[in-house]
Amino acid sequence: MNGFKTGVMDAALHTRYTPDFMMRTTRQIAAASGADSIWIPDHLNGLFPTSIWKSQYVGASKVAPFANAYYEPWTVLGNIAAHNRFTRLQLGVGVTDAGRRNPAVTAQAAATLHHLSRGRAILGIGPGEREGNEPYGVEWSAPVSRFEEALATIRALWDSGGEPVTRDSPYFPLRNAVFEIPPHRNGRPPMWVAAHGPRMLKLAGKYANAWFPAFAQLPAQYRDKLDRIRSAASDFSRDPEAITPAAYFFVLTSRSSNEVDEMVESVGTRSFTLGAPADAWARHGVQHPMGSDFSGAQDLVPHTIDESTALKYSRLVPDGLVRDIYLTGRPSEIIDKMSVWRDHGSAMQC
DSSP states (O other): OTTOEEEEEOOOBOOSSOTTHHHHHHHHHHHHHTOSEEEEOOOSSOSSOGGGOSTTTOGGGGTSOOTTOBOOHHHHHHHHHHTOTTSOOEEEEEEEETTTSOHHHHHHHHHHHHHHTTSOEEEEEEOOOGGGTGGGTOOOSOHHHHHHHHHHHHHHHHTSTTOOEEEOOSSOOEEEEOOOOOOBTTBSOOEEEOOOSHHHHHHHHHHOSEEOOBSSOOHHHHHHHHHHHHHHHHHTTOOGGGSEEEEBOEEEEOSOHHHHHHHHHSHHHHHGGGGSOHHHHHTTTOOOTTOTTOOOGGGOOGGGSOHHHHHHHHTTOOHHHHHHHEEEESHHHHHHHHHHHHHTTOOEEO
8 A cells, every 4th residue: 555645534523521532532543553644524513313323323422422513623623733743644624614614714724724733734625515504594505606616715815915806706705805824835735625526526626636525436436536537627727647536434344244244234324324325325226215316415414304214214224335335344354445445546545
């Protein structure tokens, strides 16, 4: 796996213990394992049905009692940066929400962290999810269009050299807007785009320093999407090879194959597959409970699903779907599976 990079994602959930309990644990794991980066998600709520976040279904609830108690990512990353001064771990938000965050504030947060971390910040960014926007009064009718304007706004501010920026936009118009935080000597934070659909892949080719997808796809699909991103990069006169192909995985592992099978069969694991799109379910001959055209995590609002419904849905999930969404197996098998993704183009996995 020479030349291959790895990262560790910390859920940044509130726990029964000290506020930084998970952060300290993740930081220690990342340092001990030789990981290259630490990542924090940007959520007001999670992608798991709150109704079954109970100890009989989800062991993690014994440590983190609230399914939706996510800490704010830029604050968490600042805390990690303050305790991480003697290593070169990169610090990424995976990924921030272009819907409910004004891009000027995102540009400021990322530029600030980049300076405070001595040039080690990564701006992971995506369109967000319905659950993190619509319930809070944020318009959700055109998330990709809004995302495109957010990226263009961030770039305009970062490239302004401190001069006032005026820019028309249906979402984020700028009128003599000033952004004076200078670039770090390493430049601006790299922008990692979470792209899946055709329009998003094109935007990754136009703006991204790295592609950072998640959820259910097969290695061949990953390779095809990477080719589309690189083609789009060429269309925008960018170097296609300068875009780092990354991927974000959920891992179920144990030294015992029987224990892995138990994880695959658990209610908690199966319920999380509701965030997979309908076509991932259809590959296994099952219709997604939300409908045959359901987009998955982007439109899932899991805290509205009651316990009996969540349990009913979990019984519909085939083993093959779980193994599509998660990397499953003993540690040696996980490494073999990561190698397959590497062979299909992935140069970094988290």
